Every structure is written in structure tokens, then in C-alpha cells.
Amino acid sequence: MSAAQQLYQEMVVEHKRAPRHFGTLPAPTNEARGRNPQCGDDVQVQLRLQDGRVADVAFNGQGCAICIASASMMTEAVLGRDVEAARAMQQRFRAVLTGQAEPEGADLGKLVSLAGVCRYPSRIKCALLGWHALMHAIGETAEQPAPAPEVSAS
């Protein structure tokens, strides 16, 4: 399997074709938008937090397959989990993409299908965009990646 085939494996493309929790929430408690002006990726993440737990989540916007698939898998990964678990997941995912941790043992679930992004430095920001918006939405300024996408809490 070539590197690009590993990058665009079926799980990723399937989430890009039919992203989960795509849309808006009727009454979000938290939201933030992440933009990458270089490539036009633009993702808004909305949350309904209840007792420190992600009771509901949605995202909308546009982006490349890596960006959309990552945000889609993210919504599945954090729904119903508490905020601390979401934060920890973001840190593990980021560590794998930036080559600071091995995908094996990172407990990423489906998101492990995006581990190949670490071989494409110019695409790491695509995979992290939705996660940065999520961190902003829950009130945590994530560590800045290089280069940093524009993220604005709204």
C-alpha cells in the first residue's frame, strides 16, 4: 500500500463522504471556529456541555478530506465523554501526528486511521483544525501547531 493510499484509506474517505454530526446545534453552550487561510479550510465546532460532559456536538464548514474526516471522527470520539477526556484525546492525537508518540498504544480508536498524516508535514494542520476549534470551544487554548491556523472563539 502506498503512502497516499494509507493516507486516504477507506475509513477516512468514508467520513469525508458522509461526515458525522455535520450541521449546527439548536442551543450550543460553547462554540469556536477554526480557519486556515492558506488553504481555505474553515470549520466551526459547537458543543452542549452539561456537568463537564459533552452532551452534544456538531461541526460544519468546509475543508479537505483530511480536515473533514478528522473533525467527523472527533465528534464521535468526544460525544458523551467528559471534557478532560476530550482534552487528553486531543493531546494524544496531536502527539501522534507530530511524531512525538507512536500510534500503537495511543488509544485513538478510529482516529488511528489518520496517523499517516504525520508523514505529510504540510497536512498536519488540516487534521488538527477541528480539534483546535474544539479546544477553543471548551475554553482551553491548545498548544499552537506550526504553522498555527487562525482560531477564533465566538
Added chain:
Amino acid sequence: MGDLLQTTTWSGTFPGLAQRVNGMALAYLDNAATTHMPLAVLDALRGFETTSRSNIHRGVHTLSQRATDDYEQARAGLKRFVGAGPAHELVFTSGTTEALNLVAYGLSDGAGGRAYLRPGDEIVASGLEHHANLVPWQQAARRSGATLRILRPDAEGQLHVDDLAGLLTPRTAIFAVTACANATGERPPYEELLALASEAGALTVLDAAQAVAHETPQLLALACDFMAFSGHKMYGPMGTGALAGRRKSLERLAPLRLGGDMVTWVTEQEAQFAEVPARLEGGTPNVAGAVGMAAAAAFIDGIGRGAIDAHLSSLRAHAVAGLSALPGVTVLAPDALRSAIVSFVADGAHPHDLGTLLDERGIAVRTGHHCAQPLLEHLGLGPTTRASFALYNTHDEVERLVAGVAQALEVLR
């Protein structure tokens, strides 16, 4: 389809292209961003550095004289290349961006005197421009109290002379336009546009970055006060470029870089500026770069601009036909026959994903906004995928591009 330029001639001529990427022969189709250098240019760079390297001007020793001669010969060669006459001059810059900044700053700052741009004046820039021919004008307008107006393209991304006629007023002080839009490949009727603006009394600015390597706008044939271009998009070194134009217009510019080499005498409190071009070239220039850029112009002329232009038009037409035939693919500016750029969008496939999948097959294209966000927004588009051709590209590479896009669409859809 035969290649108009014999590709066998290039074997070994462009060492940077003779490599494999991801196991495939490199098909370098990102020439609108930067072209590769032929041996003739690499040899000229090495020749200068090994036999003439020294600082120019003022030196009385042999190497300094040799370097000065090389530098001024490069200037003369490039002036001939862009069809300059006795009333024209050429200033070396680090590239098109610096050249355009030099004009926009130089017309909006007085350097102690009166700036050319006055409050209430109007600057007209076309809507096809690279950010380098827009952002400096935004700042120039702010600095001077002038108003920036945009000559918008139609829904197809084309500029019209009649639309410019409707925008020009007695207060129009500057008109800026590209010779070829880097984001879409559109080739506007810049000859007529410049002539009309010039007749109306405006100073005219042409961004020739995307045209200089094949169409090579000729100053004597144009109503053009300032023409900016880059060395690295015409087979020359990166970090080189020029601002060419009418000497009288260049003399209007306040210098952007103050210091050595651009003055005639200096006291503790005052300085008198040197004549153009030295006035606009403060500090030690990139002398080897200028020499390399002139060698690139000689290389182009050795092959023949007409032959290069015809080859690039043929490659572009081939790519437009092949890509347009793919389902859900829309090519921008399909009728821009003299362009070397083909920019396109594909339903259900983001340019970044296409770019990564093409790279997997050794095909280098550029993806994104191409430093032209307002234009793509005006056309109702987001990022695009852009392939751009140079004289060393072949019809076989165009076929690989089309096949690569078709395969990427299968993966992504």
C-alpha cells in the same frame, strides 16, 4: 501530439528536474511559482562567484571593476530583453513583490518632498491581481489619503476595456494590472488597458511575473510606466527581479532603501540622492543574481520566445481539453490561449487532497488560494488546483497530469 520543443535537448540541461519523486520521474508543473534553472544560468552564477566576486562601484581594484561591469552588462541585457528604449531604465530588486512595493511606496511617500499621490487621488487596480499588486496599493492609499478602486472582472474572470473607461476620472493617478493572472491563468487585454489609463493621465503599472518567460511584454510597444518581474519565474535565480520602466516615472519614486550606493554626497544632516537607477538600489545588490537573471534572459532568447510561447500554448490547450473532459472538473479561464497556467476545481475533491495524490505520482502542482483571495471570492470559488508549464514540460507530462487527476477523483469521490 508532438512536443514543439525537442525534449531530448533538455537532457542534463535542467539538473533540478532530473530526479524521481515517490518513485516516479518528476513532472514539475509548478512553474508559475518557480521555474528551474538551466546549466547556462548555474554556470553564470558560478562564473561570477569564482572569477568576479567583489563589491560593485567605488572600488578601484580589478575584481571590483569586473563585478561592476558584469552587473551593468546584466542590466543592459535585461533592458534589451524587455524591449527598453533610450528613455527606459531598469532597477534590480529581490523580485516582483519588492518591485511593486517600490512603486507603491515610492509614489505615496515624498521622502521629504511632495509625494506623487495626493489626498483625493484614485488608484485603480484590477481584480485579477496577486496580493503583491493589491496590498501595496491598499497601504499606498492609506498613507496618501487616496482611494483604491477595483476594476472587477466579469463572472468568467475577464477584464474589459469598457469597464476601465467607466472607472477612469481626472483624479485617477495610477492604474495597476497583471499581464497574466496567476490564480486563474486569465490573460487580460493589458495593452489596451494600459493605453487607455495612460491616455487618461494615470501612471501605469504592469505585473509581468507570469508573462515574462514566454510572452515577454515589450516596453517600447506599451503605454507602461512601470513593469515588474521576477528572475525565478524565467529560469533565473530565486530572490532576483526587476522594476523596468520609463526613466522619468522611475525618477518620481521615493527610494525605499536609504544608505550606501544611492547617494552622491552626505553631510551630518542631509544627503543628496544619486540618479536612477542607483537611487533605487541602496545597499549591496544581489550581483550574482543579476548576472544569473541576465543569463536566463539570454537562454530564453537563444531558444526563441515565439517557439517557447507556442509550446506553452499547446501544452495548456492539451491540459484544458483533458481536464475539462473529466466529470465534475471546471477549468478557469479556458479561453486564455497565451497563458501557461491551467487552474481548475473539481466537485467533491479538495485541491489539497488532489495535490497530495498527484505528488504521490511524482507530479508537482500548487493548491490553494494562490495569493489571490479577493479574485477567487469574486468568482464564487474557494481554493483551486493549478498546473503551470515551462519550456521543459512535455505533452506526456500533461497526460500524466490528466490521468493523475482522474485517479485521484476516483479515490476521493
